Amino acid sequence: MSNQQDLGFEEPQTNDGPVECLGMTFESDDARRGHFLGLLREKLQDPEFRKTPGFPNGSDDAILRMSDPPYYTACPNPFLEDFVRVYGKGYDPSERYEREPFAVDVSVGKTDQLYKAHGYHTKVPHLAIVPSVLHYTRPGDVVLDGFCGSGMTGLAAQWCGTAPASYRQWVDAEWKASGHVKPEWGGRRVILNDLGPAASFIASGYNLPFDVSRFEREAQRVLGELEDELGWMYECVHTDGKTKGRINFTVWSEVFSCPQCAGEVNFLEEALDEDTKKTRSEFPCPHCGVELNKDRLERSFETRLDPITGEAWKRIELRAVRINYNVGATTHERPITDADRAVLDRIDGLPYPAEVPRAAFPIADMYHGSRLEPKGFSRAHHLFLPRAAHALAALWRKAHAIGDPGTRRMVVWFVEQAIWGMSVLARYAPTHYSQVNQYLNGVYYVGSQIVDVSPWYILYDEAKRTSKLPRLVKSFTPMPAIPGSAMVQTGDCASIPIPSKSIDYIFTDPPFGENIYYADLNFLVEAWHGVMTATANEAIVDQAKKKGVHEYQELMRRCFEEYHRVLKPGRWMTVVFSNSSNGIWRAIQEAMGTAGFVVADVRTLDKKQGSYRQVTSSAVKQDLVISAYKPTEALTHRFELGHSTAEGAWAFVKEHLGNVPIFVGRASEGDVVAERTAQMLLDRMTAFHVQRRLSVPLSGPEFLQGLAQRFPERDGMYFLPDQVADYDRKRTSISELRQLSLFVNDEASAIQWVRQQLHDKPQTFQDLTPQYMREVQAWAKHEETVELKTILEQSFLHYDGRGPVPSQIHRYLSTNYKDLRNLAKDDPRLVEKARDRWYVPDPSKQAEREVIREKSLLREFEEYKTSKQRKLKVFRTEAVRAGFKACWQERAYDTIIKVAEKLPEAVLQEDEKLLMYYDNALTRLGDD
Numbered sequence: 072m073s074n075q076q077d078l079g080f081e082e083p084q085t086n087d088g089p090v091e092c093l094g095m096t097f098e099s100d101d102a103r104r105g106h107f108l109g110l111l112r113e114k115l116q117d118p119e120f121r122k123t124p125g126f127p128n129g130s131d132d133a134i135l136r137m138s139d140p141p142y143y144t145a146c147p148n149p150f151l152e153d154f155v156r157v158y159g160k161g162y163d164p165s166e167r168y169e170r171e172p173f174a175v176d177v178s179v180g181k182t183d184q185l186y187k188a189h190g191y192h193t194k195v196p197h198l199a200i201v202p203s204v205l206h207y208t209r210p211g212d213v214v215l216d217g218f219c220g221s222g223m224t225g226l227a228a229q230w231c232g233t234a235p236a237s238y239r240q241w242v243d244a245e246w247k248a249s250g251h252v253k254p255e256w257g258g259r260r261v262i263l264n265d266l267g268p269a270a271s272f273i274a275s276g277y278n279l280p281f282d283v284s285r286f287e288r289e290a291q292r293v294l295g296e297l298e299d300e301l302g303w304m305y306e307c308v309h310t311d312g313k314t315k316g317r318i319n320f321t322v323w324s325e326v327f328s329c330p331q332c333a334g335e336v337n338f339l340e341e342a343l344d345e346d347t348k349k350t351r352s353e354f355p356c357p358h359c360g361v362e363l364n365k366d367r368l369e370r371s372f373e374t375r376l377d378p379i380t381g382e383a384w385k386r387i388e389l390r391a392v393r394i395n396y397n398v399g400a401t402t403h404e405r406p407i408t409d410a411d412r413a414v415l416d417r418i419d420g421l422p423y424p425a426e427v428p429r430a431a432f433p434i435a436d437m438y439h440g441s442r443l444e445p446k447g448f449s450r451a452h453h454l455f456l457p458r459a460a461h462a463l464a465a466l467w468r469k470a471h472a473i474g475d476p477g478t479r480r481m482v483v484w485f486v487e488q489a490i491w492g493m494s495v496l497a498r499y500a501p502t503h504y505s506q507v508n509q510y511l512n513g514v515y516y517v518g519s520q521i522v523d524v525s526p527w528y529i530l531y532d533e534a535k536r537t538s539k540l541p542r543l544v545k546s547f548t549p550m551p552a553i554p555g556s557a558m559v560q561t562g563d564c565a566s567i568p569i570p571s572k573s574i575d576y577i578f579t580d581p582p583f584g585e586n587i588y589y590a591d592l593n594f595l596v597e598a599w600h601g602v603m604t605a606t607a608n609e610a611i612v613d614q615a616k617k618k619g620v621h622e623y624q625e626l627m628r629r630c631f632e633e634y635h636r637v638l639k640p641g642r643w644m645t646v647v648f649s650n651s652s653n654g655i656w657r658a659i660q661e662a663m664g665t666a667g668f669v670v671a672d673v674r675t676l677d678k679k680q681g682s683y684r685q686v687t688s689s690a691v692k693q694d695l696v697i698s699a700y701k702p703t704e705a706l707t708h709r710f711e712l713g714h715s716t717a718e719g720a721w722a723f724v725k726e727h728l729g730n731v732p733i734f735v736g737r738a739s740e741g742d743v744v745a746e747r748t749a750q751m752l753l754d755r756m757t758a759f760h761v762q763r764r765l766s767v768p769l770s771g772p773e774f775l776q777g778l779a780q781r782f783p784e785r786d787g788m789y790f791l792p793d794q795v796a797d798y799d800r801k802r803t804s805i806s807e808l809r810q811l812s813l814f815v816n817d818e819a820s821a822i823q824w825v826r827q828q829l830h831d832k833p834q835t836f837q838d839l840t841p842q843y844m845r846e847v848q849a850w851a852k853h854e855e856t857v858e859l860k861t862i863l864e865q866s867f868l869h870y871d872g873r874g875p876v877p878s879q880i881h882r883y884l885s886t887n888y889k890d891l892r893n894l895a896k897d898d899p900r901l902v903e904k905a906r907d908r909w910y911v912p913d914p915s916k917q918a919e920r921e922v923i924r925e926k927s928l929l930r931e932f933e934e935y936k937t938s939k940q941r942k943l944k945v946f947r948t949e950a951v952r953a954g955f956k957a958c959w960q961e962r963a964y965d966t967i968i969k970v971a972e973k974l975p976e977a978v979l980q981e982d983e984k985l986l987m988y989y990d991n992a993l994t995r996l997g998d999d
């Protein structure tokens with residue numbers, strides 16, 4: 072396919088004719104694959120290649136078996152560079168590119184069948200990503216996701232070219248209604264990377280085209296052959312004693328012993344209430360009658376011969392108790408009989424299948440290791456009961472024996488989805504209609520009631536059109552992937568082998584701290600493939616792997632640096648942040664900033680309102696969408712020599728204002744855009760310098776004054792001159808401008824809150840006090856109490872009735888009181904009403920206030936510096952921030968570190984400003 076072609080829907084390439092790939096023509100797709108497999112095989116011989124960061128652990132054969140080069144490699148992909156060279160559009164600084172940040176609803180599309188075609192531990196649906204890709208890119212652009220998981224970003228990029236007309240019309244209409252320019256439909260190219268081979272393999276299945284009808288035929292053939300070969304293992308006799316039935320699932324129970332009489336207690340038989348189908352929390356011992364519960368029971372172990380290692384294997388005792396089966400279309404359930412047991416015993420005596428992996432779980436390095444080992448599950452094969460092991464092994468063998476490689480890859484993709492569901496991790500859930508995939512998400516947990524499902528029950532029940540295979544076929548028809556437009560690799564996001572400045576847009580959903588242990592969880596499936604995640608660089612917080620927040624931040628910084636290297640200047644990255652701790656949120660922001668990105672917008676979806684809210688408070692309890700950009704080259708050049716200047720700082724502010732939304736809101740309501748407020752701009756300008764390890768060329772007061780001189784202000788927000796008209800127009804169409812919602816828990820937020828109150832309505836101390844008292848009830852424990860009086864005196868102005876009434880008060884009074892309209896500013900009636908009110912100073916006066924306030928904060932910081940206390944328990948965070956800033960300017964990095972170490976760890980980790988100075992001081996001290 073040529074670069075010029077619109078990446079619209081095409082028939083998948085077949086083996087019958089010539090194919091183009093990376094600028095070369097091959098006589099068939101097999102020839103293409105053969106050529107690149109040869110190259111990959113050769114490359115794998117190179118010891119240096121195997122040293123690439125993130126290179127998975129697996130033999131050459133296993134890696135080659137999983138791969139479909141050049142499009143997918145189960146290791147770092149040596150062909151990515153060619154892909155970018157052949158299909159990418161080189162960076163052209165003269166190309167005009169302007170976009171505003173764009174927020175997405177990450178929960179859209181969770182019921183879509185294509186999204187559900189293959190599970191992963193967490194997923195962002197492709198339909199939630201499509202609008203972002205449409206917004207930031209044009210057809211043929213190259214999109215990157217370095218933490219791709221199941222590859223939904225790739226699917227979204229391709230969906231822009233393959234979406235059905237009805238979807239396109241719907242998006243076109245939605246965008247038109249919201250005033251957004253019409254999207255440019257057409258596929259985008261995509262590069263996907265994940266550290267986990269299990270993840271990249273799923274991504275390859277979603278993103279490389281295949282012949283759907285051939286896949287369906289082969290999958291059916293494999294399952295049919297399995298029936299012929301192993302069908303007897305799932306046969307049973309109906310209660311009439313003669314009719315044959317087909318087992319859907321067998322329920323197994325853990326066997327315990329009674330602490331009182333040491334008698335055997337079959338958990339399910341005693342605890343399951345047949346009427347409610349729930350397990351009782353209390354039940355009597357069948358032998359001595361003593362009241363039992365799960366905590367009181369004593370675990371029983373059985374020692375068997377490990378079928379692979381041949382060693383003694385001690386495991387919790389499990390016993391089959393009942394079966395669920397079908398006779399024709401009718402489903403029955405009954406207790407297990409001796410005849411059923413005889414079949415299980417016969418299976419037990421068969422030679423153990425070679426395909427079942429024996430890999431030992433890295434128990435000591437696994438967060439959930441302590442859940443597995445004490446019950447006797449320390450190797451991959453331990454998680455499969457003998458019949459499931461035989462069935463899965465046969466499926467695996469048959470899938471891998473399929474002649475056509477593309478079909479083979481997809482049938483393996485289909486079969487691997489039964490691994491967890493056919494293991495002992497699947498719990499019997501009697502209250503659920505279906506027993507398919509009843510394992511606990513995100514953990515290795517073997518329960519006391521296990522469901523051992525048949526391969527047909529989980530994968531393909533001919534009687535049910537709703538079962539897995541027909542659903543898959545339906546979801547992939549028409550084919551959502553475009554030949555040659557996706558490249559998938561397995562490796563570290565911090566090391567993606569593509570040229571600098573080659574990517575047009577990044578959409579990414581990195582792991583967030585310690586929510587999910589991806590490498591651990593991928594271990595089981597990867598063991599079947601024989602290619603396992605190299606965990607050293609996994610970005611995660613995991614005590615078992617000795618990775619704390621600091622290590623996580625470092626790993627993420629390296630990944631973001633790589634993103635920054637490969638992204639074209641002036642282009643965007645969307646990062647979705649899933650609900651996690653504030654500490655992790657700070658770490659992500661700091662990692663992004665230090666890597667060179669500038670955050671322009673952080674939003675969350677307000678599900679009730681159906682609109683996006685900006686996120687300004689530190690309490691992050693929702694899923695966030697972060698839009699960040701890579702500064703343009705013109706701006707970056709200014710800082711290349713390591714100097715910072717006032718002009719450079721203003722150039723940054725100008726570029727930043729150009730990238731921040733002009734207006735946020737919908738219908739009749741607008742929001743104050745947090746990024747446009749003076750405080751936020753000051754923070755961004757400061758961070759921009761500190762994160763580049765430069766001194767900050769403007770003091771707070773200088774900045775405030777300069778801002779007002781350079782940029783027009785509206786409603787407390789600053790704009791570029793050419794943005795103002797647009798804002799004014801939109802402003803007149805709304806009836807209300809919503810202030811930022813604030814959570815007042817410290818001095819900084821208290822000042823912001825007072826500013827909001829006084830901005831709209833200058834008030835007296837007496838008026839403000841009761842409201843203030845209500846707001847400050849959640850004051851942070853470590854934060855020194857700051858009286859309203861101090862806040863007012865240090866940051867605001869007071870009118871004592873002398874001289875003309877200040878314009879801020881005059882404006883408020885004349886708008887709100889009919890009888891005070893059109894009066895001179897020294898009219899006694901106006902003066903009387905205005906007396907004793909506090910108001911927000913204009914920018915130049917505010918700068919004066921700031922000078923005084925900064926002095927007082929620094930005096931306080933001096934006390935902390937010299938304090939003999941080992942740890943500061945209660946302090947004024949604003950004073951520490953001001954002190955750190957001053958120390959940064961004076962290059963007193965060791966003072967920053969000393970004082971930081973006196974602060975409570977949690978405070979430091981959760982305060983983005985303090986953390987920024989501390990982290991960068993540590994690095995500077997190391998550099999100097």
Ligand SMILES: C[S@@+](CC[C@H](N)C(=O)[O-])C[C@H]1O[C@@H](n2cnc3c(N)ncnc32)[C@H](O)[C@@H]1O
Pocket residue numbers: 125191193194195196217218219220221222223224264265266267270562563564565580581582583589590608609610611630
């Ligand atoms: C939140 S998941 C992504 C899920 C994805 N959005 C989806 O829809 O399937 C994060 C992924 O990052 C991967 N990961 C962790 N550390 C990594 C690293 N250093 N480089 C690349 N991938 C990494 C994990 O294996 C995991 O698959």
